[in-house]
Amino acid sequence: MYRHHFGLHSDPFQLTPDTQRFFPGAMRGAILDALFYVLRSGGGFAKVSGEIGSGKTMLCRMLGERLRNQATVLYLPHPTLSPDELLRTLARELKLPLNAATLRYELLGALHDALIARHRDGQNVVVLVEESQGMPQETLEELRLLSNLETQRATLLQVVLFGQPELDLRLARSDLQAVRARIIHGFTLPPLTASEIRDYVAFRLAQAGHRGEGLFSDHALRVLSRASRGVMRRINVLAHKALLAAYADTSARVAGAHVRAARADTALGGGQGQNNRQILRLGGATMGLMALAASAYAIVSSPRPGKVALMTEPAALSVPTATPAQSTPFTQHLAVARSLLLGQPRLSGYTIQLLLSDSDDPGDMNRFLRQDEVAALSDRLLVFPTRLRQARRWALAYGRFGSLREARAALAALPPGLRRYRPYVRGLAAVQAEALRHGLGVQGKAQLRRNKPSASSPG
Structure with missing residues (x-):
């Protein structure tokens, strides 16, 4: 009904499983x-x-x-x-x-x-x-x-x-x-996060022939994320009905009101479907490491560790020689990020973003980096600056991989204690652009100069 209106050659959100439309994200x-x-x-x-x-x-x-x-x-x-x-x-x-x-x-x-x-x-x-x-x-x-x-x-x-x-x-x-x-x-299988829902909707629309700017407005995607709670079948049902509502409204895009109309017309049941991707809370003496999700979405056991390691072990990232002012894990991994991300104009390959801090305090990140499960990966970690709702935050990434397949295999082999933070694969070029945009070259030097251990912020 709405295909011609939106320039589609097939229904993007059909419920029947079609392996040609398998979404590899999430x-x-x-x-x-x-x-x-x-x-x-x-x-x-x-x-x-x-x-x-x-x-x-x-x-x-x-x-x-x-x-x-x-x-x-x-x-x-x-x-x-x-x-x-x-x-x-x-x-x-x-x-x-x-x-x-x-x-x-x-x-x-x-x-x-x-x-x-x-x-x-x-x-x-x-x-x-x-x-x-x-x-x-x-x-x-x-x-x-x-x-x-x-x-x-x-x-x-x-x-x-x-x-x-x-x-x-x-x-x-x-x-x-x-x-x-x-x-x-x-x-x-975890529920989709808001960003994964955005990617999923764009993927399904592209598979159905859509070209051009996003068909769903940002507001529509936010409403869809809340209403679906990250469950794929709910996303499909609501997105399909929202397209119908936009078509009936002769609108060129799907707005939040169209998704709300779809939600009012739909009885959604089955499961908790909670949106589980969270920002790691790093505040407090014990880091306040919290998993807000009630369901266990971590992989109970990863593929045979010995064999996977042979396939996916990333090259160790070179760490600049530490000076007294660079003696903390935070400053060492920040220096790694500066060396890698500032060393080439545009990086290729992939990395795994492990988590995002809820604080810009390096001391909190230091306490996390000293945990045994994290310290075991220390020669492959990098810390870089980013922002969340205009506030500075620190992101922690793991490894450098030449192919998407290698990165995914390494992601699946991460220890369960790290998997609970919902790590995901990212392109290094995107990480590089984000870190530079948020001041890696400037903030990195400043942090390396001033972040020495103190009594109030150990490490």
């Missing part, structure tokens, strides 16, 4: 890369949890497509199966001969032989289970037993469970301890 691309790596390196059991409408089905289909030429992928979209029904479903998917009289032990033997044969041909079998929070306990246990089928070197049947947060609650129960112990890698 950790989705990083989690997809990590899942693919886990499965290709032989991991047996993984899980992905997220609120209703967070993009689990899209991620499941993307993973299936990426594995298509390297594994036999079996989908279980309806998990309410008994253990025997599960075995028969897998046998049918693998095109094994069976009939109503086939006994359980015969089924298990045939499945084992089929898995060995496919492994011999270089094709492992991957089972993708959607809505797995509804799978009966006995069937989950059957999957666990099937995942025990292995050769001396490889797991023959790999399983990825996709489910709502209730899946995590179920797996926490003592009677599912054996299943939980098999899950080495766990991922959670």
Whole structure:
């Protein structure tokens, strides 16, 4: 209806998952890369949890497509199966001969032989289970037993469970301890932040053929962010209806009033959907490190650390020789930023922004930088100035990566204690421009001169 009015060739916010419109931002691309790596390196059991409408089905289909030429992928979209029904479903998917009289032990033997044969041909079998929070306990246990089928070197049947947060609650129960112990890698799909919603809307509109300036006004995007609470399905529903409202209003752009009209016309339910990206609060003697989000969105365990490190370890950033006035972690990493960001006219590559301070006090950042988990990354950290609502702040970034894939893999491998601050990948050119715009060349020298340790601001 509104396509011609806005110059679109298709509906930008359709609800049916279309892998051609997969949005790699908001950790989705990083989690997809990590899942693919886990499965290709032989991991047996993984899980992905997220609120209703967070993009689990899209991620499941993307993973299936990426594995298509390297594994036999079996989908279980309806998990309410008994253990025997599960075995028969897998046998049918693998095109094994069976009939109503086939006994359980015969089924298990045939499945084992089929898995060995496919492994011999270089094709492992991957089972993708959607809505797995509804799978009966006995069937989950059957999957666990099937995942025990292995050769001396490889797991023959790999399983990825996709489910709502209730899946995590179920797996926490003592009677599912054996299943939980098999899950080495766990991922959670977080809600989109306001900036990610802006990127997502622009991405979907561009996929539908939009060209030119933003179709949604800044006010419309703010209203959309609040109303959707960062849940992708809600964003799609509200954005679609807002476009209809703008079309009915013969408006060239979507305004905040159009999104409010869409919100009034829509019953949104399902999940907390809280906007979890926060600014790290660095004030106070203990740094006041707070996570405002109630749900756990950190990756429970990152891809196998040893192998990921070989792929993604960033080169150490060179630190200028410290003088007495440069003896704190803050001033050292600020000097690293000055050396890197002022050394070339336009940098290429990527970095990972770990957090943004809520204070311009270097002492607060120093206390954070001295924490063990952060200090372990010290040769790859840089601090640079920025601004938030006209107030000066300090940003902390990690590493320099030659490709987006390397940066995403490193992001997925960060320790859980750092992942709770919702780090994300940024282009180094953008970081360089931001730091220079907010006075890196001037403020950096001033901070290096005056920020010596003091009794009131240790470190």
